[in-house]
Amino acid sequence: MxxxxxxxxxxxxxxxxxxxxxxxxxxxxxxxxxxxxxxxxxxxxxxxxxxxxxxxxxxxxxxxxxxxxxxxxxxxxxxxxxxxxxxxxxxxxxxxxxxxxxxxxxxxxxxxxxxxxxxxxxxxxxxxxxxxxxxxxxxxxxxxxxxxxxxxxxxxxxxxxxxxxxxxxxxxxxxxxxxxxxxxxxxxxxxxxxxxxxxxxxxxxxxxxxxxxxxxxxxxxxxxxxxxxxxxxxxxxxxxxxxxxxxxxxxxxxxxxxxxxxxxxxxxxxxxxxxxxxxxxxxxxxxxxxxxxxxxxxxxxxxxxxxxxxxxxxxxxxxxxxxxxxxxxxxxxxxxxxxxxxxxxxxxxxxxxxxxxxxxxKQPAGSGAKGAQMDQIVQDAITDALDEELFVREPKFERRRPQQFSVPGGFGTTTIGSFPQTKEIRRVRTQFKKGNLSEVEYHSMIDKQIGFCIGVQEALGLDVFVHGECERSDMVEYFGVKLTGFAFTKNGWVQSFGSRYVRPPIITGDVSRTGPMTVREFKIAQGMTEKPVKGMLTGATTILNWSFPRKDISHEKQAYQIGLALRDEVADLEAAGCKIIQVDDPALREGLPLKHKDWAEYLRWAVRAFRLSTSGVQAATQIVTHLCYADFEDILQAIDDMQADVLTIENSRSGDEMLRVLAEFGYARDIGPGVYDIHSPVVPGVDAVAERVALFGKVGLARERVWVNPDCGLKTRKWEQVIPALKNMVAAAEKARAK
The missing domain is CATH 3.20.20.210 (TIM Barrel)
Structure with missing residues (x-):
C-alpha cells in the first residue's frame, strides 16, 4: 500500500x-x-x-x-x-x-x-x-x-x-x-x-x-x-x-x-x-x-x-x-x-x-514529483568578487582610538539610540503616510521631537547624544523603505516577545541605496548641541535576518548588497560631520546555524558584511555596534573580527556573564555594558546602577574603556520612566568617575 x-x-x-x-x-x-x-x-x-x-x-x-x-x-x-x-x-x-x-x-x-x-x-x-x-x-x-x-x-x-x-x-x-x-x-x-x-x-x-x-x-x-x-x-x-x-x-x-x-x-x-x-x-x-x-x-x-x-x-x-x-x-x-x-x-x-x-x-501517490517553478526574482547584481580592501579597517585600533572621542576619567554616558515612541509620534507618521501632512509639515514636527530629545539629554548631562529615532517605526523597516528591493506589509505582524511585534520586510530583489537615509536627521540634531551626536544605522546581517530574505540567491550575497548600501550611508554621515556612527547588529548571533560545523562559514560572511559597511571611515570616526539578548561567548573571535571601536551589550539580565567572558577572552576595545533593564518598568536607583558600574572594574575593565548605557533602545518605555532612569544612570557614572 x-x-x-x-x-x-x-x-x-x-x-x-x-x-x-x-x-x-x-x-x-x-x-x-x-x-x-x-x-x-x-x-x-x-x-x-x-x-x-x-x-x-x-x-x-x-x-x-x-x-x-x-x-x-x-x-x-x-x-x-x-x-x-x-x-x-x-x-x-x-x-x-x-x-x-x-x-x-x-x-x-x-x-x-x-x-x-x-x-x-x-x-x-x-x-x-x-x-x-x-x-x-x-x-x-x-x-x-x-x-x-x-x-x-x-x-x-x-x-x-x-x-x-x-x-x-x-x-x-x-x-x-x-x-x-x-x-x-x-x-x-x-x-x-x-x-x-x-x-x-x-x-x-x-x-x-x-x-x-x-x-x-x-x-x-x-x-x-x-x-x-x-x-x-x-x-x-x-x-x-x-x-x-x-x-x-x-x-x-x-x-x-x-x-x-x-x-x-x-x-x-x-x-x-x-x-x-x-x-x-x-x-x-x-x-x-x-x-x-x-x-x-x-x-x-x-x-x-x-x-x-x-x-x-x-x-x-x-x-x-x-x-x-x-x-x-x-x-x-x-x-x-x-x-x-x-x-x-x-x-x-x-x-x-x-x-x-x-x-x-490530498494528493495521490506518485504525484507531485515536479512543483510549480518560481522564476528567479531578478538577476543578482553582485556577480564579481568585491575588492578585499573594502573589508579592511585601517589603521589598527591602537592607533585610531586616541584620535576618537573619549570622556576624561572614563565612564562616558550615552544611550543605545531610540527614545519613547509616543502616540503623538506614531500619529504624525501615520498622517504623513496617508498624505494628510506635507513633507515640510512632517519634517517640522519630527524636528521638534528631535529638539525635545536633545534638550532632555542636555538637561540630564549625557556625554554622547542620539537624535531619538522618532521618524522610525522599526529599526529594519525604516531602512528597507529607503532601499530598493524591499516590499512591505500593512498587517504582517510577527511576535518578537510579549507585546513587542514587528513587521519584517520582504526582500524581493537586488538591494541598493537611492540616496541618504539618515543624514538629514543627524544634521538637525547635531545643529542643536555642541555634544557629539551618534549616527544610527542597522547592520546588514540584522536587516537580512529580521526580514524575509529571497530564496533564489544566497544570504551572503544579500548581506553584501545591504552592506554596500550602508557603506555609502556611513560615508555620507561622516562627510556631514558625524564623528560617532553606531551600526547595530543584534541579530549576528541569532543567525548562527544550529550545527557547529556550519558556524565558520556563516560568521565569515556575516562579519565581512559588517566590515564592508564600516571599514571606509577615517581613523577619527568611531564605529560603535550593539549586541543583545543572546549568548555570545562562543563567537567572541567573530565579535573581535568586526573591528568595531565600541561594543555595547545587554548586561543587566544576564548577570555580567558576557563581561566576564569578554575579559577572559582579552577583548581590547571599548565596551558599553547595559546598566539597567529597558524591558522592565522599574526605574533603577542611583545606588543600584553605581553598584553595577563598580562591577565592571572587578571583571578587569579599565575605566577609560567603559561606557555607561542602558541595555537597549528606549523605544518601548515611557518618558516618565526614561528621564528618571537616565538621570540616575548619569549620577551613578559621575559617582564612579569621581572615585
Whole structure:
C-alpha cells in the first residue's frame, strides 16, 4: 500500500488578526482593563485560530503554544519552577514579574529561541528547586479546543522535558538531576490529559537538531522511558534543522513514541531517510511547508514530499505539515493589497500555508514529483568578487582610538539610540503616510521631537547624544523603505516577545541605496548641541535576518548588497560631520546555524558584511555596534573580527556573564555594558546602577574603556520612566568617575 497521508499543524500565529493580544496586554499593564478582560481577549484569539485551522481541513490541530507572553515562561510556571524572588506575588502578577521585573526582583533573562528573532524567558533552576506543578491553564486550553472543534482531533503541544532543561540556566545542578525532578511532573500532566480523552501528545524537542544532541542520548532515553508509563502516545517534534543520522537512529527507537516530525526545509533530513529503514509503526511528520518563510512552497514542497514518500516506502503514515509553528509568519497575505500582484502571488502566509498543507495531503501517490517553478526574482547584481580592501579597517585600533572621542576619567554616558515612541509620534507618521501632512509639515514636527530629545539629554548631562529615532517605526523597516528591493506589509505582524511585534520586510530583489537615509536627521540634531551626536544605522546581517530574505540567491550575497548600501550611508554621515556612527547588529548571533560545523562559514560572511559597511571611515570616526539578548561567548573571535571601536551589550539580565567572558577572552576595545533593564518598568536607583558600574572594574575593565548605557533602545518605555532612569544612570557614572 502507498504511504498514507494526513495533515497537521505545529502551532499558529497567536497575536490576533488585529494585534488583539498586544492591545489587551498593554491595556492590562496600564490598569485600563482587568485580568478577566485580558483572559477574554486571549480566549477569543485562540478560538479564532482553532476555527481557521479547522475550516482549512487540517486533520490534527496542535494546541498549546498560545500564550499571554511567552510559551517557555508558561512552562516555567506550569512546571512549578518559579524562582523564589517572585513567590510572594499573586499568580498573574508573578507571571508578568518574571517577564518584566518588579521592585527589587529582576526579570528572567531573555534569549533567542533556536536561531530565531523570537525572545524567550530563560528558566532559572538551582539545586534547591522543588517543582510545584499547576497545569490548570493548559488543561483549560485543551478543553476549550475540544469544545471549539467538536470531535475533530486536537493534539496538545508540550515543551519537551529535555529541551526545557537545555533552555534553562542551571545553577549548581546537573541536567540529569533537574530532569529527575521534572519527569514525575510531566508524567502527571500526561495522565491528566489521558483522563480528558486525549489520544496523542506532541512533545516539542528542537534540542534534537543541535550538535549537542549526540551527548543527550542518555537524557532522552531516561526521559521517554519515564513518559511512556502513562501509555499515552507521544509524537516528538523537531524543527529548524535536520537531526544528525547517528542521533536519528536512536530517536526513532525512543520508548512510548508513535511519531516523529522532521523539518525538510532546512538541513538534510531527506538524505538521512534514504540511508535508513523507517519503522512502519512510526508516523512521520513531514515538514515540507516552510514555516519561517513567506514565499510560496509550490516549487519545493511537492517534489520534496514525493521524495520522502519514496524514501520511507509503503506502509508508513506521513503527516504533511509546516516545518515548524506558523507563529513565525504573518496571518493572511490577502490583507496585503498594497504589495504588487506579481509579488503577492508568490507569497504565502499562515492561512495560505494551511491550504498548501491540506492540498498536499490530498494528493495521490506518485504525484507531485515536479512543483510549480518560481522564476528567479531578478538577476543578482553582485556577480564579481568585491575588492578585499573594502573589508579592511585601517589603521589598527591602537592607533585610531586616541584620535576618537573619549570622556576624561572614563565612564562616558550615552544611550543605545531610540527614545519613547509616543502616540503623538506614531500619529504624525501615520498622517504623513496617508498624505494628510506635507513633507515640510512632517519634517517640522519630527524636528521638534528631535529638539525635545536633545534638550532632555542636555538637561540630564549625557556625554554622547542620539537624535531619538522618532521618524522610525522599526529599526529594519525604516531602512528597507529607503532601499530598493524591499516590499512591505500593512498587517504582517510577527511576535518578537510579549507585546513587542514587528513587521519584517520582504526582500524581493537586488538591494541598493537611492540616496541618504539618515543624514538629514543627524544634521538637525547635531545643529542643536555642541555634544557629539551618534549616527544610527542597522547592520546588514540584522536587516537580512529580521526580514524575509529571497530564496533564489544566497544570504551572503544579500548581506553584501545591504552592506554596500550602508557603506555609502556611513560615508555620507561622516562627510556631514558625524564623528560617532553606531551600526547595530543584534541579530549576528541569532543567525548562527544550529550545527557547529556550519558556524565558520556563516560568521565569515556575516562579519565581512559588517566590515564592508564600516571599514571606509577615517581613523577619527568611531564605529560603535550593539549586541543583545543572546549568548555570545562562543563567537567572541567573530565579535573581535568586526573591528568595531565600541561594543555595547545587554548586561543587566544576564548577570555580567558576557563581561566576564569578554575579559577572559582579552577583548581590547571599548565596551558599553547595559546598566539597567529597558524591558522592565522599574526605574533603577542611583545606588543600584553605581553598584553595577563598580562591577565592571572587578571583571578587569579599565575605566577609560567603559561606557555607561542602558541595555537597549528606549523605544518601548515611557518618558516618565526614561528621564528618571537616565538621570540616575548619569549620577551613578559621575559617582564612579569621581572615585
Amino acid at each position: 502507498p504511504a498514507a497521508l494526513s495533515s497537521a499543524t505545529l502551532g499558529y500565529p497567536r497575536v490576533g488578526r488585529n494585534r488583539e493580544m498586544k492591545k489587551a496586554l498593554e491595556s492590562h499593564w496600564g490598569a485600563q482593563s482587568t485580568a478577566a478582560d485580558l483572559h477574554a481577549v486571549s480566549e477569543a484569539v485562540l478560538v479564532d485560530s482553532l476555527r481557521a485551522q479547522h475550516a482549512a481541513g487540517v486533520a490534527r490541530i496542535a494546541v498549546g503554544d498560545h500564550t499571554l507572553y511567552d510559551p517557555v515562561l508558561d512552562w516555567t510556571r506550569r512546571l512549578g519552577c518559579v524562582p523564589p524572588r517572585f513567590a510572594h506575588l499573586p499568580a498573574l502578577d508573578r507571571y508578568f514579574a518574571m517577564a518584566r521585573g518588579v521592585d527589587d526582583a529582576p526579570a528572567l533573562d531573555l534569549s533567542k529561541f533556536f536561531g530565531t528573532n523570537y525572545h524567550y524567558l530563560v528558566p532559572e533552576i538551582d539545586a534547591a528547586a522543588a517543582p510545584r506543578p499547576d497545569f490548570a491553564d493548559f488543561l483549560d486550553m485543551i478543553r476549550l479546543a475540544q469544545d471549539t472543534v467538536g470531535n475533530h482531533p486536537v493534539v496538545p503541544l508540550v515543551l519537551g522535558p529535555v529541551t526545557y532543561v537545555h533552555l534553562a540556566k542551571l545553577e549548581g545542578v546537573e541536567a540529569k538531576d533537574v530532569l529527575a525532578k521534572l519527569l514525575p511532573v510531566y508524567a502527571q500532566l500526561l495522565a491528566e490529559l489521558k483522563a480528558m480523552g486525549v489520544k496523542e501528545v506532541m512533545m516539542q524537542e528542537p534540542a534534537l537538531v543541535l550538535t549537542e544532541a549526540a551527548e543527550m542520548k542518555d537524557l532522552y532515553q531516561t526521559a521517554y522511558k519515564a513518559l511512556a508509563e502513562p501509555r499515552l502516545p507521544l509524537h516528538v517534534v523537531t524543527f529548524f534543522d535536520s537531526v544528525d543520522p547517528a542521533v536519528l537512529s536512536w530517536v526513532v527507537a525512543l520508548p512510548g513514541i508513535n511519531g516523529l516530525s522532521l523539518d525538510f526545509t532546512r538541513g538534510n533530513n531527506l538524505a538521512a531517510l534514504k540511508e535508513m529503514t523507517w519503522p512502519n509503526s512510526l508516523r512521520l511528520g513531514a515538514g515540507v511547508v516552510d514555516g519561517r518563510s513567506v514565499w510560496t512552497d509550490a516549487d519545493t514542497a511537492p517534489p520534496m514530499l514525493a521524495a520522502i514518500r519514496e524514501a520511507v516506502g509503503d506502509g508508513v503514515e506521513i503527516s504533511v505539515q509546516p516545518s515548524c509553528s506558523l507563529h513565525y509568519v504573518p496571518i493572511d497575505v490577502e490583507c496585503e493589497t498594497d504589495i504588487p500582484k506579481e509579488i503577492r502571488s508568490r507569497l504565502s502566509f499562515a492561512v495560505q500555508k494551511l491550504d498548501t498543507v491540506v492540498a498536499l495531503a
